[in-house]
Amino acid sequence: MLINKIEIKKEKKLYTSLDLYKLVESSIYLYENEDEYYYKPKDSKEWYYEWDFKEYNPNIYSHGFHQYPAKFIPQLVRKLLRVFTNENSIILDNFMGSGTTLIESMLLNRKKAIGIELNPFACFIAKVKTTPINPNNLTKYYLCLKKEFFNLKNFNLYKFYNIEFWYKEHQIRDLSKLREIIMNIDDENIKNFFLICFSEVVRRVSLTNHNGFKLHRDKNKLRDDFNPNVFWHFDNISQRNIALMKDFYYKTMNSKTEIQIIHSDSRIKQDIENNSVDLIITSPPYGDSRTTVAYGQFSRLSWQWIKNDNSVFKIDENLLGGRIKKNYENNILDYSNTLKIQYNSIKDKDSKRADEVLSFYLDLYDALKNAYNYLKEDKYFVLVTGNRTVKNVFLRTDLIISELAGKIGFRTEKILYRNIINKRMPKRNSPTNRKGETSTTMLKENIIFLRKS
Numbered sequence: 001m002l003i004n005k006i007e008i009k010k011e012k013k014l015y016t017s018l019d020l021y022k023l024v025e026s027s028i029y030l031y032e033n034e035d036e037y038y039y040k041p042k043d044s045k046e047w048y049y050e051w052d053f054k055e056y057n058p059n060i061y062s063h064g065f066h067q068y069p070a071k072f073i074p075q076l077v078r079k080l081l082r083v084f085t086n087e088n089s090i091i092l093d094n095f096m097g098s099g100t101t102l103i104e105s106m107l108l109n110r111k112k113a114i115g116i117e118l119n120p121f122a123c124f125i126a127k128v129k130t131t132p133i134n135p136n137n138l139t140k141y142y143l144c145l146k147k148e149f150f151n152l153k154n155f156n157l158y159k160f161y162n163i164e165f166w167y168k169e170h171q172i173r174d175l176s177k178l179r180e181i182i183m184n185i186d187d188e189n190i191k192n193f194f195l196i197c198f199s200e201v202v203r204r205v206s207l208t209n210h211n212g213f214k215l216h217r218d219k220n221k222l223r224d225d226f227n228p229n230v231f232w233h234f235d236n237i238s239q240r241n242i243a244l245m246k247d248f249y250y251k252t253m254n255s256k257t258e259i260q261i262i263h264s265d266s267r268i269k270q271d272i273e274n275n276s277v278d279l280i281i282t283s284p285p286y287g288d289s290r291t292t293v294a295y296g297q298f299s300r301l302s303w304q305w306i307k308n309d310n311s312v313f314k315i316d317e318n319l320l321g322g323r324i325k326k327n328y329e330n331n332i333l334d335y336s337n338t339l340k341i342q343y344n345s346i347k348d349k350d351s352k353r354a355d356e357v358l359s360f361y362l363d364l365y366d367a368l369k370n371a372y373n374y375l376k377e378d379k380y381f382v383l384v385t386g387n388r389t390v391k392n393v394f395l396r397t398d399l400i401i402s403e404l405a406g407k408i409g410f411r412t413e414k415i416l417y418r419n420i421i422n423k424r425m426p427k428r429n430s431p432t433n434r435k436g437e438t439s440t441t442m443l444k445e446n447i448i449f450l451r452k453s
């Protein structure tokens with residue numbers, strides 16, 4: 001009850017001046033030639049308020065090449081790019097994930113798009129999704145590859161830690177053969193394109209349960225009737241991705257966007273000039289990378305098949321909030337009253353969980369400070385985040401970010417709330433970690449508009 005009162009008072013004070021309706025309206029003429037993946041002119045007034053995009057297909061162009069947890073809706077990114085940037089703009093996504101912001105910047109022919117991302121597998125997906133390739137070349141390579149798959153008799157069985165736990169023997173054999181053929185492709189970009197198709201197959205034919213992002217073995221798949229055909233899946237995904245590439249390739253033919261993918265940590269200052277970026281759009285993790293949306297666990301099998309790189313086991317603990325911080329220079333509890341109250345409520349029940357929550361916001365604070373430096377004066381930083389429940393405390397990440405950002409020098413101009421529709425997220429989690437006790441995970445997301453002042 002107390003927390004609610006504080007929230008209401010803060011909300012009134014916090015978001016004020018941005019008249020998004022007017023901004024969207026003034027850029028509406030730009031949409032008139034837009035394809036209907038992005039804009040349905042039949043009801044443009046309503047579209048001003050559209051942030052859910054539930055009737056739109058997110059798997060357009062190269063966006064549809066590969067799954068990734070908590071991916072952006074391309075239409076949302078497009079709307080923001082239309083409103084806040086032009087062809088001379090430099091755009092940054094400091095939690096790039098699989099590269100949605102970069103792809104949309106290319107499709108709109110923006111000057112430059114930069115992504116910072118710590119997960120090497122996400123960087124790899126983003127690289128492939130932002131590399132246009134002539135689809136006719138892909139088809140030629142695909143036909144050779146197919147022929148070779150059915151003729152090749154001698155190949156090496158691929159191995160990585162625990163491979164037999166995640167795959168049946170037959171699938172290991174076929175995947176090993178397919179991998180070897182793809183790895184022998186002479187053209188690097190084409191090889192990477194087919195590795196991304198292969199990576200989708202690796203997920204589909206494994207013994208894992210696909211309901212969430214955590215890695216679990218599905219016991220039902222141990223039965224004899226689970227015997228997926230590796231090449232059938234590869235064929236389907238390759239055809240789908242070649243068709244998507246065709247759209248992407250012809251749409252970006254005249255695009256001059258410079259793409260820079262920085263495989264690094266957004267808590268650390270990167271080699272990006274201060275005051276150089278026109279817009280930052282990002283969606284940071286929600287603070288539940290170890291419990292619900294586990295980026296590392298999602299990436300593990302694919303990355304082991306592609307690179308056999310054991311660093312993938314450490315991804316989740318290296319991400320934002322992945323480790324408990326004992327020593328920190330900023331006492332952010334003094335910068336955000338909401339965080340202080342909510343942290344103390346959790347601490348009364350479980351001090352370790354409270355420290356995990358605090359560590360997440362400490363990390364986020366460092367990333368916000370760097371973002372502030374990269375951004376030009378007066379420009380916008382738009383964050384899409386979710387509020388979550390820990391120990392029955394509904395954490396107001398939207399308010400906490402506003403307050404922390406205020407300390408750094410940002411002004412919060414608006415917070416919008418959108419329904420999560422397209423994301424693959426479990427609708428319930430277990431905030432007490434007691435069996436049978438669940439609560440609703442985020443069904444709404446916050447879109448926070450910060451401005452450097």
Ligand SMILES: C[S@@+](CC[C@H](N)C(=O)[O-])C[C@H]1O[C@@H](n2cnc3c(N)ncnc32)[C@H](O)[C@@H]1O
Nearest residue numbers: 071072095097098100117118119265266319320
């Ligand atoms: C919500 S996802 C972003 C998804 C992205 N918008 C997309 O469309 O694919 C958040 C991303 O932040 C990354 N991440 C977490 N901590 C990071 C850090 N300290 N530095 C850089 N990236 C980080 C995660 O690996 C994850 O890919």
